[in-house]
Amino acid sequence: MNIILIFIAATIVNNIVLTYFLGICPFLGVSSKIESAIGMGLAATFVMTLAATVTWLIYHYILVRFNVPFLEYVSFILVIAALVQIVEMFIRKTSPELYRALGIYLPLITTNCAILGLTLFMVLREYNFLESVVFGFGSGVGFTLVLLIMAGIREELEFADVPEAFKGAPITLIISGLLALAFMGFSGIISTS
Amino acid sequence: MNISAHMIIVLTVVSLFSGLSLVYMNEYAEPLIKINQEKAMKEAIFKVLPDAKDVEKIEQDGRVIFKTVNEAGELVGYAFVAEGSGYQGIIKIMVGINPELEKLTGIDILESVETPGLGAKITQDDFKSQFKGISVSPGIEYIKAKKPEKPNEIQAVTGATVSSRSVVNILNTTVKEIKEIVKKIEPSGEGENE
């Protein structure tokens, strides 16, 4: 039950982009085409799930055990960077097709604050192993969802008459604001009572 | 020099410096952080148990209970942290309860992410003060839009019924648990105070 709640909370109620403002950069930059939004979303979901898994193990079995939790940020960011590299190499070797589809998005993910953000939240909220994996996966799904919605809106936007000063980032931000408002409608569904 | 050797040396030296400076910084910060946390915890406890002067931490069945005494060393009540999900996320509450475990002495919201202006009103005194002296048996209940009449009723915040209900539910569940645990740690204590 708890697992389902964490998943729903991570995907829609406390969406990582719309409530925590994480992963805004690709959100503003990449998401003008639906296909690239799917690619980016899938790559991010994959890395997020993996990152949550690996950083949980590192935090609990290395940092806590050797009493050096203050190395959390340094080690997490290195682990994420290394992870992205490994995933990239692995995909390139095993599936050139998948690499063609996801490859160009992978390097961008290292500096995506959503990944580091979710690992930090995972530690702050004291999730156990299973909860962390689900949280990582849920955050990825939530990220993809918002990226897709945004890409859809922006494809339509190309035909809209936006005032000169609002073109580009301003209108995207305002739309994100309206989306955040719409997503607020989901809050309350995680309330257990 | 060989380029990969160069790379390894630079990375190692940088990491070494990084690690050393962090160890040094941590030596300085860690005791202070501990003091801060304890102070914050104590302040929260004294807020919900205004008569308390000293705190003793007890751990039992994975729960932490704070047993508090006044200046004369008499038991004034227990404090504990209750936690559960609210409208938008986790709500953490510091709760004070009297020695007989029948009435709350006060609550304080430690953490919440409820909607500002609506659900966040549960953190205001108007709402919190209703729990002072409220009876917890058989359980706290909330009513809407009218003044509470029974000793175990509180009035929900207008427009934030879900947040108010969450607080009440979190309190009821946790108080039940705490009662069992306190009975376990102080089997003899019960009769004495009555």
Next chain:
Amino acid sequence: MSSVRLYTEFFKGFWKDNPAFRQLLGMCPLLAVTTSVLNGISMGIAMTFVLVCTSIVVSLIRKIVPNQVRIATFTIIIATFVTIADLFLKARFPPISKALGPYIPLIVVNCIILGRQEAFAKKNPLGRSFLDALGMGFGFTLALLLLGAIRESLGSGSILDIQILGTWFEPWVIMILPAGAFITLGFLIALMNLIDERLKKAA
């Protein structure tokens, strides 16, 4: 002549290359912590500290770091300074540390910091890198301050917790919600575009 150049190195971060409004970098803390002026300023100071320290170190060691591992090296340096800032805030200013929460550690992945190292500190001497970092840090703090002031005054009717609007004012709750952050920033950037356009026409 060189003093004039140094002067621009510092002030470009305020308007022309403002990291937040112009380069659209570091959006996540900008949107997340600006529910109040105090949070905005604290975040700005922490960011400036990390940016300046990192730039100094990177500028000093720029000649000995091999190109292939520069990003990794920069990242370690950034993460180190972020941890120092985080520990310091936790030790000395626990309420601020609590209010900013995970957004302090998230400075690690803030594109402004790595961006300045790549674009500036790795190829410029100490003095210049220092001024560039300080200017960018202040420019970003200014953006945080502005957004914080707008959102706090309209969302809670106060500035730095001092009530400035009377009791007649019904706070616009949306301003302190995430939605308000997006919308306010959108309008601010549009406003800057508009001013720039006018200036260009006038010139």
